Amino acid sequence: MKKVLLLGSGELGKELVISLKRLGCHVRACDSYDNAPAQQVTDSRSVINMLDGEQVMKEILDYNPDLIVPEIEAIRTEVLIEAEEKGFTVIPSARAVNLTMNRDHIRDRAYELGLKTAKFEYAESLNDLKDVSKKIGFPLVIKPVMSSSGKGQSLVSDKVNIEKAWDYAVSGMRGDRKRVIAEEFIDFDYEITLLTIKQRNAPTIFCKSIGHYQERGDYQFSWQPSQASEKIEKKAQDMAKIITNDLGGVGVFGVEFFIQGDEVVFSELSPRPHDTGLVTLFTQSLSEFDLHARAILGYPIYQNFFEKKGASHVVLANSEKDDFIFKGLELAMKEPQVDVRVFGKPTTRKYRRMAVVLGPNVDTVKKAAGSIKII
Ligand SMILES: Nc1ncnc2c1ncn2[C@@H]1O[C@H](COP(=O)(O)OP(=O)(O)O)[C@@H](O)[C@H]1O
Ligand SMILES: [Mg+2]
Known part of the structure; x- marks a missing residue:
């Protein structure tokens, strides 16, 4: 049984743990607070400060994982480099995690590789x-x-x-x-995330691009497939391949682009499943979390995992509370084909993402999300 140490236990980690558990892994999930979403579905958990190198290394040595999977950016990444030197496997690679947590490092790299940016x-x-x-x-x-x-x-x-x-x-x-x-400032027509899957002994593959809408720099809703033409999709794929090949390692990368006319402008990249990719829980027979699990475990990925178009919409809290309830879930689920994932975060704060609504199109998920209130 493979042992996976998850660094960060948010909603994306929770879905990843479910995918990993379905494939028989043993998972320990770390976060700075107890009962974080991913910890609710793991075999064991640890509450540590991931910006403290000593605590992270102690955790690695204690659990002795086959795979170390960072779920967030706020990790003392020097420790991951040290762990890799000691023979541990970091997903996708310590270098990729280290470069992408600094906007300037990844942007300089993209520029050196000749990718078009703002x-x-x-x-x-x-x-x-x-x-x-x-x-x-x-x-x-x-x-x-x-x-x-x-x-x-x-x-x-x-x-x-x-x-x-x-x-x-x-x-x-x-x-x-x-x-x-x-x-x-790029006055783009729309923006996309291209989920790019790097595999150990198989070629890099892509999900259909995901369109998304952001407010305050945070994603509000996403849809898949995006409106990108085949030509644009191909351009984005070529760019994603260049940068993910350079970063190395295995797993899902969320590569973000701005689309303006025929121009494809590289923006940034996550070396892990992407929040806008939550939509794949609805649209794909292998979600981005299943794909990440398979890629990091070295299992094959079949083609044609895209099943049907769909959309996702976040449910945000509007104030700080440690005692609250979700109202209107039943109303949301009355909408055709709508599904809801409640993350199980123990406290709220303004704009904190607490759940996501999945459904067949943006209008439907918007309406369903609008009927959920956290009070
Ligand atoms: N140069 C830009 N021009 C236009 N919009 C931008 C630009 N940079 C960021 N944005 C908007 O802000 C969002 C968040 O920025 P991003 O660089 O992806 O930061 P984060 O790491 O917080 O996701 C983007 O998805 C986009 O909507
Ligand atoms: Mg972003």
């Missing part, structure tokens, strides 16, 4: 940022180099608001590097 510059102070804004022009997207889910990100339309954006980025940044990326 114009970008870095800044390490407010003054730097002012200079950079003159180079790129407005509107400008500012993000801390270490952050996720839109934290510290803002769109700046003119120089009056630069200081506010700098302060906001500094307040939302993780880690000890005071550095932001300033990007040209």
